[in-house]
Amino acid sequence: MSHTGPSGFSSAGDVSAVPVTDDPPTAAGSSVLVASDLDRTLIYSSAALLLGMPDARAPRLMCVEVNDGRPLSYMTEDAAVLLPDLMARTVFVPTTTRTRKQYRRIRLPGPRPPYAICANGGHLLVDGDTDHDWNAAVRERLAADCAPLAEVSEHLQRTAHPDWTRKIRIAEDLFTYLVVARDLVPELWVKELTGWAGERGWSVSAQGSKIYLVPRPLTKSAAVAEVARRAGTTLTLTAGDSLLDTDLLLAGDQSWRPGHGELADQGWTSARVTALDELGVAAGERILREMLLRI
Template sequence: MTAVLRRAAALAAVDLDRTLIYSAAAAGDAAGLQVVEHLDGAPLSYATPASWALLAELAGQALLVPVTTRTAAQYGRVRLPVVPRYALCGNGGVLLADGVRDPDWDDWATATAAEAAPLPELLGLLEAVAGEPWVKTVRAAEDLFGYLVAHRRDAIPAGWLTDTTAAASAAGATLSVQGRKVYVVPAGLSKAAGLLRLRRVLTGDGAAPRLLCAGDSLLDAPMLLAADAAVRPAHGELHEQGWTGARVAVTTATGAAAGEEIVRWLLDRV
């Protein structure tokens, strides 16, 4: 990749689900939502029209980088108002440059994930309950990590989460709950690691751009702490845990309205 950042440029790294885009259940009472993602022809994710207009404005003033736990295929379903030049998928393990997967990045991600227990062992933590009635499916993502999808968030047993969090940590991985999904991801394969690596590659020996970040989950936390300034919504995994940081703001709104507030917050700081 060629360094593309201007010396004074800002890099705005933004999580997608429950930060910028929302399921109908997570969107709250915001009115006039627009569909931004379909699955099998059915609407899946939403955002406020204002947030989409503001996101296009943000992309014109900063290097906008979506940073998501989604696979590249899942990311491709989202219709952003602009096509970002770079996107980090797979929790930082996949780099798309102009929509094309970077093979050198794949090599880095594979080596980084290998610092934790092998993927079959991590998947085994989730597959152990695959037959339970509250579990919809267990899958591997990008051959890097695993996740479980429950039928309902409130059906996931708290005791199982506690035990599996400890087992994941012992295996060199992080457990995160995002809505109905439970992720087990190698600890070194983080959004923060991928984002900081991308910034180094793009700037080379030049001055690093100001880093602005937004996210809602435990997997976003290291990225938020690494930022020069960051914001999280007043909902989601981090909010439920009362998590914050010295340079991390919290929205006043929740749901899709918080997504709009986040984009305005980022624009104010570019």
């Protein structure tokens, strides 16, 4: 399902900047694995679409997620042409902190990826089905290496103030997050929470209206390494925008991050990570172009 985004944006991209073939090579047997974060990296909510972009340059959009009859997430129409070509040339792996239910709402253009990583690496989907052995191994590692979810959740219930906390959610019984009025959240509280969580083997990541608390051993990179082992790939390209993506970016042979997000705000980069200038939905399109040029 796709349709033009809000306001009837005019086209602003040039797909010809990267050749898209009529008969691209199949991904079967590809030596290249592409593992990319989704939200605010390849797809964007209405609030994050046009960061820093003048109205006159706003691109045409394709809706890639609907929930309860409401369009939620978009990519540019040009990106929607580039992505299937990338999928045909690589083992493309959506790599997200979303739960499996939230991920399955997304309808990316092109064929369904053979693998997907959800819950920040806690779940590995193979041809759309959950690999329960992988999840069991992850849970064993978390039980041994960090404080239990119940302790962290109880701390949030006690310390998150109702004036700025809208919801507290548990994701797949693996981690927790808050939906907040971000402008009202005291920075001191976030700093204290980060210190408290760090002592217990957990990480804190603030992304838009959400504040995530995720066990440090729960990583996207571990799941990506498992997919690379199964698929027999030898080159890994990655992309992401948040603190929860740092291990993913460092695991790539070449990686990209947008000009927005937690990592951009902190000026974070590394030798094999390209920090793009583009913001919002334009960054997602640029990442796809860069990956196609790389392969």
